[in-house]
Amino acid sequence: MFAEGTYFYIQDVVEADVSSIAWLPTIGIAVFVFMHNLGIVTLPYVLLGELFPANIKGIAVSLGTIYGSSLAFIVSKFFKPLANAWGEYTVFWIFGSVCVMGIIFVLLVLPETKGKSFAEIQAVLRKKSISEDVESKLACLAGN
Known part of the structure; x- marks a missing residue:
């Protein structure tokens, strides 16, 4: 997405000749579609299957x-x-930024479930929930 945005920035703002990299938008979208289907589209369904009880x-x-x-x-x-108002390059840079935020979210927030039973995953989630509750109550008490 960042490469896509940069291409349109060079084309629309810098107004440079982009004929030598005219392949970039097609390759950029193809790579995005491939990676999208490999990861972010399937991730929610894997998580739903591992994190929620059957009921x-x-x-x-x-x-x-x-x-x-x-x-x-x-x-x-x-x-x-949005592309008409801000330029296509801006919209693609926003998309790229959302992808980076998604990566950060997955790395920092989602629990590792590989090799764990459903009960172990639920125990990890309960610990996080309990610690967050304690932290919020302590913050409320400190504020009063």
């Missing part, structure tokens, strides 16, 4: 699908108006 898994998957489809609709609906 709410159907609801969780349904809500996750609705949420993902809603975001896809918003991106599709507002791409052209």
